[in-house]
Amino acid sequence: MINLVLTSDQRTRYSRMLALPNVDEQAMKSILDTHVTVVGAGGLGSPILRLLTAIGFGTIRVIDHDIVDLSNLQRQTIYNTDDIGTPKAETAVSNLAPMNPDVVFEPYSVTIREDNASDLLGGTDIILDGLDSIKARRAVNRASQELHIPYVYAGAIQHYANISTFIPGETGCLHCLLGDTQDTSEMTCENVGVTPTILSLAASIEVQEAIMISTQKEPSLANHLLHMDINQLSFDRFAIHRNEDCPVCSKKLSKEPAEEDDFMVTILCTGSFSISPPTRRKIDFNAVAKKLPAAYKSVVTEAFLKIIKDDGITITLLPKGNAVVEGVTSAKQALHDYKQILDV
């Protein structure tokens, strides 16, 4: 615990928080000392990140593998029209940073997966879910258990949301709740839509849970699942229990080894493909751009290298080797184009 006294500016900035009956200066200092990670900077992640930044969570890690698309802007409220085509993690951070000088940001433009989740989430105090895939959530859940980091889970689609808080060693985990449920191609925001209002509501509840954890209070959704339907304006809170035979959080069973030591290709909500290489390495954008065929166009910035091939396919390369490929119709073609650009 560092110096307990807030600065004069902080007392003013957080005065409405400090006026709350359950938030004293020490609680506010705890929030400022908390390191949170938001996985997914999209529909849920955007309102989560705005709230965390304004409230004053001192370090915010942002993990996202996507780029900003025109179809995101209806609900992903931390991005502007000018941000289309840029990596979400870096752009989120540059848009949020002016909101609060007390916050340090850590952007990671990578795909979270079984073989890197512990590495990406290590050193953080609370994980907040802004994801749109069960596969990625499973990787987060496993790492949360392994690292003993509380995980505030949320999933939202159409006008529904589910939220729960998993505290390793105290509650069950996401696997206890979902069992073997897998992603389906039908239930995506592209196919069935999602209303921005359910996302803001779910995000607010996730952040409230983070405040409870950060200030050493019992989170309201530990051992509970909240199901909300904003169309009916119904809120149902169910008790949920640990599955004693859960392969992830039960101490009786050994953990499954990490998998996916190969390239991972994920179809994004926009129909583009995200490529995640098996190992992260720093990419020299200028060196890659120099080797491109003359007919290709490229734009180099600090955060990304955008390549427009002569057939119109666009590849946005991110600093650690992740990429988003737009304009292809299959995962195979996306990976082929990526490998050709990088000679791998």
Ligand SMILES: [Zn+2]
């Ligand atoms: Zn479990």
